[in-house]
Amino acid sequence: MSTLLGVAHGSRDPGSQDVVRGLLAAAAAQRPGLRTEAAYVDNAAPSIRVALRQLVQAGERDITVVPLLLGAASHSKTDVAGSVQAGRLDHPGVVLRYGRPLGPHPVVVDVLARRLAEAGVIDEPVVLVAGGSLDPDANAGVAATARLLWEGRAFPSVDIAFVSTTGPTVPQALQRLRAGGSRRVALARYFLGPGYLPRLVATQAAAVDGLEIVVSEPLGVSAALAGLLLGRYDEAGAGDIRMNCDACLYRTPYAGLGGAVGAPQAPHAHPDD
Numbered sequence: 001m002s003t004l005l006g007v008a009h010g011s012r013d014p015g016s017q018d019v020v021r022g023l024l025a026a027a028a029a030q031r032p033g034l035r036t037e038a039a040y041v042d043n044a045a046p047s048i049r050v051a052l053r054q055l056v057q058a059g060e061r062d063i064t065v066v067p068l069l070l071g072a073a074s075h076s077k078t079d080v081a082g083s084v085q086a087g088r089l090d091h092p093g094v095v096l097r098y099g100r101p102l103g104p105h106p107v108v109v110d111v112l113a114r115r116l117a118e119a120g121v122i123d124e125p126v127v128l129v130a131g132g133s134l135d136p137d138a139n140a141g142v143a144a145t146a147r148l149l150w151e152g153r154a155f156p157s158v159d160i161a162f163v164s165t166t167g168p169t170v171p172q173a174l175q176r177l178r179a180g181g182s183r184r185v186a187l188a189r190y191f192l193g194p195g196y197l198p199r200l201v202a203t204q205a206a207a208v209d210g211l212e213i214v215v216s217e218p219l220g221v222s223a224a225l226a227g228l229l230l231g232r233y234d235e236a237g238a239g240d241i242r243m244n245c246d247a248c249l250y251r252t253p254y255a256g257l258g259g260a261v262g263a264p265q266a267p268h269a270h271p272d273d
Contacts, residue, residue: 003035008068010040011195019193027224041079047270048083056091062219066099066232073138076101082267099236107228109148115216121186123154127173129201130190132162163200165259170204191218
């Protein structure tokens, strides 16, 4: 059985790493005998390179890397992918597979809806808030998730906002809803666990007057997300990877970003490496 190495972004908030470990433990509980380990792109240890080295030193010869990320952005396309390729060069006798990020996916959407319900949201307009990326394809994945969250539910609308890098910002999205007559709005935090950016959602929302704002918890640990993680693991093992890169920043010449097309990719520098 291939070892599952789950790779998250990493945070200075230890609660974020607690969620990662909890999700991996939940996956292992659903799949007896499966070894799961964690690694991080930044802000937490071990790095992907160190985690791979430790696994190989422990005798593992078949490893599946699954990004514990909610969309295909620069971390999954460059940092983690580049680290996986470097691992193949560093450990030529090891089978090293690479799976897809967790989202967008209906399971993620269902967990988002559950967190909103737990916050007392029933039929208020919702703003799905993500971190934001330079990659338009990644931001479009957030829009797709928002649409899926709206489908078949009582929310009158599900808009999107980003706390960094791109727009619309959280205040811009809230001001638009206020101008349309809304008085109570829900913010769905599209993050796996706690950390700086999830906290920033509430901080930015507090700058907007004239609205009652409800903020749901990040996704956290659940049996459903653990099952989705195992699904990503299984498809990587079967060689059935269906990552959609048609609109990727590195393939499509977007205005002002054309230099990224075909550019050499290198993984993010981690202080452990």
